[in-house]
Amino acid sequence: MTAILQLGAIEWVFFAYFIVIYFVYGMLNVFAVFRIRRYLEINEFTASENVFSSLDIPVSVIIPAYNEEASIVTSVRAMLQVEYPDYEVIVVNDGSTDETLQKLVSEFMLQPFPEAYRKRVPCAAVRKIYQSARFSNLRVIDKENGGSKADAMNAGINVCRFPLFCAVDADSILQSDSLRRAVRPFLEDPDTIATGGTVRIANGCTVRGGFLESVALPTNFLALVQVVEYLRAFLYGRMGWAELNAVLIISGAFGVFDKEAVVEVGGYHTTAIGEDMELTLRLHRHFSESGRDYNISFVPDPICWTDAPEDLATLEKQRIRWQHGLGQSLSMHKDLFFNWRSGPVGWLAMPFFLIFELFGPLVELAGYVYMLVAAFNGWISWDVAGIFFGLAIGLGMLLSTGALVLEEMSFHVYPRVKDLLKLFLVAVLENFGYRQLTLIWRIKGLIGWLRGKVPEWGDMKRSASLTSE
């Protein structure tokens, strides 16, 4: 205790940083607990009442595909089997250099379709539009490569016919009721303009015909850590912010949007690195500036499963790209910061993301280095350094285990007790090495963004369980 009282200003900055960040995360956790409990309580009664009617809102599902020959047919086949009364599937072949288009043409008997194309949001030139002779609700757009997923999404928006569109990654694995669950907020609140869903890690799970058949934990340690990370990010990160209508990201892997709202803001930004976050921020900005009521919602159910990188090189590239996208999106919408109309988005969520998510890695790493150097040089006692590391690592453990508790309170996705114990072990171990490694990657991403360097995408190696039919 006396050691703490002798701390200097620099030490206090680092201590305060950790205390504030974990306090905010703790608060988000509390919000998320209430929101999930309420959601589950109500869901138990409304889930059985989901009989489709003519009053349901039709949805256009847009799947952008670039060199997805390995998985595109399975993904589209799965999308065509989704349980929803009225929907169309639009695949956008973004100038693939592999056999993506040919596979689609032969599998779904695609025929050229004379679409009276209209360009409402910007995108690269469309070469040809096809319609399936087997499935009347399937169209494929073949376009020039626009250099980004956003460009392909915009092409999809230009041709979609329905009032809502669902953005799905070609490698996303859905559940048959994913669409129904994600559309529910639009039925329950007419001011809803976008909804995201919880994305889970599919590595280790069994997938058949593009649908998730059984859930299991991955064997790869990196993928295992990402299971805990995703739980943290989605279950209480986004659920907590959703309570304040301050969700800043609707994941590109799965999101449902009001088409007219997106067209009104100009569609996806075609050069943005984190196009999903940029669009969400732009929607916040546009609707808050125009003083209109709106809601960007979040569904806690696990509705989309994605393949996580299992090697360090791919993971590094992903994290660098995410950090770059975060910096770019926040700077593009800097006007929202402390804007009197922006509400919790500009006054809480964005400052939090700026300080703790964007620049946080710098402070955290500087804290580790400084405390070690200071302890070695005798500027501070080893007791103080011990308290600091105990706090930094211990609170990190608490945060991750808190997410696991939330998962246990709600969805129990991982069925075996052994899985639960394994996840707890990972939640502890990730704080020794993995977390520090991601810090370095995030700092690299931050520096890359500050220097204006375009991050690499890199090839994603699919995990074995997902490539099998």
Add this chain to the structure above:
Amino acid sequence: MIAAAVTVALTLVLLAYSLGLRIAHILHARDLERLRARCWPIFAEATMHKTCDSQSDLRTLRHFSRIKLLREWCRFRALIRGEKGHAFKQLADDLALLPVARRLLRRRSTGRKLLALQALGFLRDRESLQSIEQLLRHPSVSISITAATALAHIDPKRAIPLIVPMIAKHRSWPRNQVGRILNIAGPAIVTGPLCDAIESSDPEEAAYLLQFYESAALIDMDSLIAKLLVSESDPRLLAAGLKSVRGHIPEVIIKRLAQHKVWYVRMQAARLLGRFGRREDYQILEPLLSDREWWVRYRAAQAITGLPFLGPNALRKLCDRQKDRFAQDMLRQALAEARLI
């Protein structure tokens, strides 16, 4: 060291808590499975024989928690239609579930209240009518809409005149659930209050209410809509009216609305003309193929391709004859959609 010890201890507490939750979940799932294995066959029998005559079976059910039993009864009841529902109610009386539901209605928990409302609705408990009516104004959307559903089950004649004027104000009530409530009551009860509410509401609310036209008697709705299409000028209401019409609308009205300055009114007019499929409407539809709005051209093209008196050859000739490129493109798209080219 103390800080580290505290966080490790807290982590262990969370682990223990999670394990506790998991054990509770497993036990609950087993309990539920056992309950279902016992009660669902009895429930099924009750719907077949109108009354459950095997008292010993009922006694086994009485060992279970009343609330869990009530929940299962509601789950099963939600799957039953028609006469079987009455027989099933008898079983609830034998199991004394009604007092349980009434008691739950007074609880603060949302989950308990929802269960009570669902059960009281299925049990048609008139004694709870007043308490349920008060819940129509509950701040929780789930509770207010479930209360409305329960009222529609218990006494639709009394409930619908109360509920219908609230629909346009309660936009947070999911539309599909509102539709379900109106369907429970049936057109004979819904038509009057719905028509009254549409007539007395402002145009925006009336347009919202019109989407539930399918729950009302179509003849009455069509005559009301015809009246609105003549007397009203709000484009949202006009478009909603055109979208809802099922019967006949005088040509003069449609002709006027097909030239309306707001594009979505023109679009709905084109769509409606396609549904009529009358020869005389073709003259109104063709100019709409050159409309400046994509959706109007699209609906007009769809309407034309669906006209029963135009065969594939005539349509293809019509397409080639178009001087306006936009009209031609759109007609070609509609023909392709209809697999005529």
